Amino acid sequence: MEHFFTRLEEIKEIKQTLAKRDWFLGTSGNLSIKVNDHPLLFLVTASGKDKTIHSSSDFLVVDENEQSIWDQTKNPSAEAILHKLIYKNSNAGCVLHVHTIANNLITQSFPTNKEVSFSGSEIIKALGLWEENAEISIPIIPNHAHIPTLGEAFLPHINGNHGAVLIHNHGITVWAETAFEAKKQLEAYEFLFQLTLQSKPTSLSV
Numbered sequence: 001m002e003h004f005f006t007r008l009e010e011i012k013e014i015k016q017t018l019a020k021r022d023w024f025l026g027t028s029g030n031l032s033i034k035v036n037d038h039p040l041l042f043l044v045t046a047s048g049k050d051k052t053i054h055s056s057s058d059f060l061v062v063d064e065n066e067q068s069i070w071d072q073t074k075n076p077s078a079e080a081i082l083h084k085l086i087y088k089n090s091n092a093g094c095v096l097h098v099h100t101i102a103n104n105l106i107t108q109s110f111p112t113n114k115e116v117s118f119s120g121s122e123i124i125k126a127l128g129l130w131e132e133n134a135e136i137s138i139p140i141i142p143n144h145a146h147i148p149t150l151g152e153a154f155l156p157h158i159n160g161n162h163g164a165v166l167i168h169n170h171g172i173t174v175w176a177e178t179a180f181e182a183k184k185q186l187e188a189y190e191f192l193f194q195l196t197l198q199s200k201p202t203s204l205s206v
């Protein structure tokens with residue numbers, strides 16, 4: 001139980017930090033943190049809420065069918081299936097999804113089912129790549145309104161315990177083994193997007 005409350009505090013703190021950055025405009029975005037491996041249980045944001053307002057009903061615990069196990073008065077994030085797919089196919093412990101102007105604009109510069117690559121910035125070390133001239137690539141998938149179809153497009157890109165997927169004209173989903181790592185990596189990706197958009201167009205490469 002102590003573990004549960006520690007995880008809850010971690011994800012609440014991330015929600016508050018990202019809200020201060022305006023990364024939840026228009027009720028967009030969803031966050032989750034794993035609280036049990038077998039059976040899979042994770043805390044996930046409730047759907048459709050203003051995520052800049054913080055209350056005791058911000059999160060609910062769902063199982064591997066994305067069903068709330070205690071509280072039937074609110075619904076889990078509509079995108080909880082993506083979080084479930086990540087937890088079922090990696091050792092990730094936390095999943096963060098945000099819509100930002102920068103992550104939407106970056107996807108508009110590239111075709112879907114391709115990837116966008118970044119190199120030449122020190123912040124790439126925050127993504128775990130420490131070698132000289134390291135390059136990081138992020139896949140861009142189509143934005144299917146039907147979430148199970150979005151999940152099918154997303155699944156092949158879950159290739160490790162941490163990673164990221166851009167959804168075209170929608171947002172980014174980042175996962176990592178811990179909440180600290182997931183937030184760090186999300187921030188590093190958003191840094192790269194903003195840097196690229198504010199730099200010369202030649203710094204983009206497909």
Ligand SMILES: CSCCC(=O)C(=O)COP(=O)(O)O
Pocket residue numbers: 026027028029030045046047048049076077078079097
């Ligand atoms: C209001 S943005 C459209 C839904 C979305 O993409 C999102 O991230 C928020 O959905 P949720 O069900 O998690 O509130």
Ligand SMILES: [Zn+2]
Pocket residue numbers: 028029030079097099170171
């Ligand atoms: Zn979304």
